[in-house]
Amino acid sequence: MVKNRFYPRSRASSLLIATMLLLLTSARSFALDKLNLIYTARVMSQAYPWIAQDLGLFKKYDLDVQVVFVTPGAPSVAAILSGDSEVAVIGAASITRPWVQGNKDPVFIGGIKSLLTHSILARPDIKRPEQLKGKRIGVSRIGSNPHYFAVQALRHFGIDSREVSYIQAGGAPETLAALVAQGIDAAVLTVPTDAQAIKMGYHYVVYGPDLKIAYAATTFVTRHTLIAKRAPVIGRFMRAMAEAAKIMHTEKDLTFNVLQKYLRIDDRKLLDASYNVEIKALEPRLALKLEGIQSTLDEIAPTEPRAKSVKPQEMIDSRFLDEMDKSGFMEQLWGGRK
Numbered sequence: 001m002v003k004n005r006f007y008p009r010s011r012a013s014s015l016l017i018a019t020m021l022l023l024l025t026s027a028r029s030f031a032l033d034k035l036n037l038i039y040t041a042r043v044m045s046q047a048y049p050w051i052a053q054d055l056g057l058f059k060k061y062d063l064d065v066q067v068v069f070v071t072p073g074a075p076s077v078a079a080i081l082s083g084d085s086e087v088a089v090i091g092a093a094s095i096t097r098p099w100v101q102g103n104k105d106p107v108f109i110g111g112i113k114s115l116l117t118h119s120i121l122a123r124p125d126i127k128r129p130e131q132l133k134g135k136r137i138g139v140s141r142i143g144s145n146p147h148y149f150a151v152q153a154l155r156h157f158g159i160d161s162r163e164v165s166y167i168q169a170g171g172a173p174e175t176l177a178a179l180v181a182q183g184i185d186a187a188v189l190t191v192p193t194d195a196q197a198i199k200m201g202y203h204y205v206v207y208g209p210d211l212k213i214a215y216a217a218t219t220f221v222t223r224h225t226l227i228a229k230r231a232p233v234i235g236r237f238m239r240a241m242a243e244a245a246k247i248m249h250t251e252k253d254l255t256f257n258v259l260q261k262y263l264r265i266d267d268r269k270l271l272d273a274s275y276n277v278e279i280k281a282l283e284p285r286l287a288l289k290l291e292g293i294q295s296t297l298d299e300i301a302p303t304e305p306r307a308k309s310v311k312p313q314e315m316i317d318s319r320f321l322d323e324m325d326k327s328g329f330m331e332q333l334w335g336g337r338k
Helices: 002-030 048-054 074-082 092-100 145-156 172-180 193-199 224-250 252-263 268-281 290-300 305-309 319-326 329-334
Strands: 033-039 063-069 087-090 106-115 119-122 136-139 165-168 186-189 203-206 214-223
Touching: 033 074, 033 224, 048 063, 048 224, 048 252, 063 224, 074 087, 074 092, 074 214, 087 092, 092 106, 092 214, 092 290, 092 305, 106 224, 106 268, 106 290, 106 319, 119 193, 136 145, 136 172, 145 186, 145 214, 172 186, 172 193, 186 193, 193 203, 193 268, 214 224, 214 290, 224 252, 224 319, 224 329, 252 268, 290 305, 319 329
Parallel strands: 033 063, 033 087, 136 165, 136 186
Antiparallel strands: 087 214, 106 214, 119 186, 119 203
């Protein structure tokens, strides 16, 4: 009888608690701040947003981030400059030229990759870099990281870019497809697409990681005007990216599950070999290396003399990286590692 007397009240309390939890959960979901992000290559170095999306890090930091692929070059630059994208995962060169030309709104807020790890691959009869003269070399876009790598790599071997023809093929998969279809004679690829090409019978004519070309190959870019309006949101976004970077560097299984999905590669051995090359060039704490940004300025200086008077620091806003360090967030995240 005692149980029956108190059961309705207990049940009512449970229903009340359940209702309150539901309301709190609903309120939390409505409180998520929306953010538009673009990435510009389906490669390992641009995986931080994929990791954050798939492992729930954006929601953890009260964000609703739309992650969209936009081809590198003019389309991605237009997206960030126009405001269609609020944050971009993009090579520094794409933003450097418009900045030097007078648009000071875009700004680098974090770094991902500070070395170029591209390579030039070709069919077996092209054995040496010198044999690339007069050949068609596939890159994603003119002005992209693959294009810059090819220019620098060929220069290293005494070949002027005017001695080759650069063919814009699109992304890495499209560049490999063009090589297979013989639409190009050689291709500029990075991991894991270069390893796929090796399995198909192509070989390295220039193995890029050995050259150690300093370059801000992958960065986080936003705009000063957006920071002025939404600095706390950008700050939480950078915390999500810092946590994604930590996962990328320390939790292979979780990382590989994400990479398999987005890169559409099921070969774990291929992923492992590619990871071991690429991870050495990725910044565990999102540092922006000044020498990498200087390289982008040096690249455009011959056609944009104003680039010679620009200092890399002018193009950086480090407030979010500084805050994560000063608050102890990075130390707590890494637990004394890295």
